[in-house]
Amino acid sequence: MQTVANESRSSVNDIELITRVVAGDASAERELYERHVDRIYRLAFRLAGDDDLARDFTQATFIRAFEKIGSFRGDSTLSTWLHSIGVSVALNGLRRTKRLRNREAPLEEGLTVGAASSDADPDLKERLARAIDSLSDKYRTVFVMHDVEGYTHEEIGETLNIPVGTSKSHLFQARGKLRVALADFAPEWAS
């Protein structure tokens, strides 16, 4: 009940905020940015695996959002709309940098980025990372958003503009591929 109330209040605030941004209120722009930048940046980083790329994608997302905000019709929440832009920017950017990213991948594997869980086996982490990277964009995006970042299927569906069932299907397919890739570690989850 409290969640519904919060969402309703958030929607009202979003509308006010958008109105101010459209009116040219610079402080409203900053407020909008502050509200959503963390999640956008985290998702961008998860998809990119690189801080520079994540920053570029985040910045491009907000620049595009500020440019397009006049066309925001309110069909979804502002957060979902921003995430739609963010995912689109990230995936398009990653396609352009895919070749470079693949070349740099071996170097990055040796680096410790962020606060990684220390529980996972280094070999498992490496195998899992490769397996996730090998997934197609649609499977990887859904997997990262749901299993890594904790988005709901509803949020994923709205963000990627796909039905909830499709989101679930993509997640099922992604998990199946990862299960095969991590078959050597089956005793760890079977126990």
Place this chain on the structure above:
Amino acid sequence: MTEKNFEDFLKKAAESYNAPPARTPREEMWSAIQAKRAAGPRVVYGGGSAVPATREKRFGTRVWIGAAAAAMLLVATGVGIGRWTAGPAAAPASGAANPVLGKPVVVMQGPDAGAVIDQPATASTNPAPSLRSPSGRQVATMSGQSNRSVTNSSNEPERLPSVAGSSSAYQLTAVQHLSEAEALLTSFRTRSTADQQMDAQLGAWARQLLSKTRLLLDSPVANDPQRRPLLEDLELVLVQIVQLSPGSTSQDRDMIEKTLQQDHVMTRLRTAIPAGAQRGS
């Protein structure tokens, strides 16, 4: 149970996948966003992200289309004005009755074939048409019969001068011809009767002027009600001079003199020649 275990295992293992830093670089990214927006195209709210660039492209296309349309309109206007101004002279002319050909060439047929009279291409630069022989010397060639023809001998397209310019050229030619005729007749009246060589030279000169007189009679110059009778009388006198043989009697010469006096040819010639006009050239 195994599936649930795998999901938990996967989620736990995947936490380290592309793990973002604990702190989001908010200020750095915000500064970069502001800088990029300041350097990039101006933000236009109400619809358009990449729209500014697209609008610029469309605007550019509009400009080019407008410029092309303006250029076409300008060319069409120029062509229209050109055709309108050159309209009366554009009709192809044949024969001497239509003097608007840019460079009409009169070809003499018969015994004097080869002599041509050509008009200047533009009356403003060299308005006086000249009568010349194939050798280039300025002469008039007499046609044996009246089988004169005027044709535009040049097959290549030529510029057509205005009627006014062409008419002015004919007037100047007529004045020049009359001056030369006056000089001939003066020489004829003052010649020595015993000089047969002089008679021969005058006869040749008269032959040239006779040819040119007949050409002028077929030209717009003869449309002048005062000039046409003069040219006709001059033609008669010149024919008489040409027909004088070296052994002609003084009676023949008196007939010519009588014609000159009766018809007041010399007076009319001098009246027709404006003061200051070049004579005898």
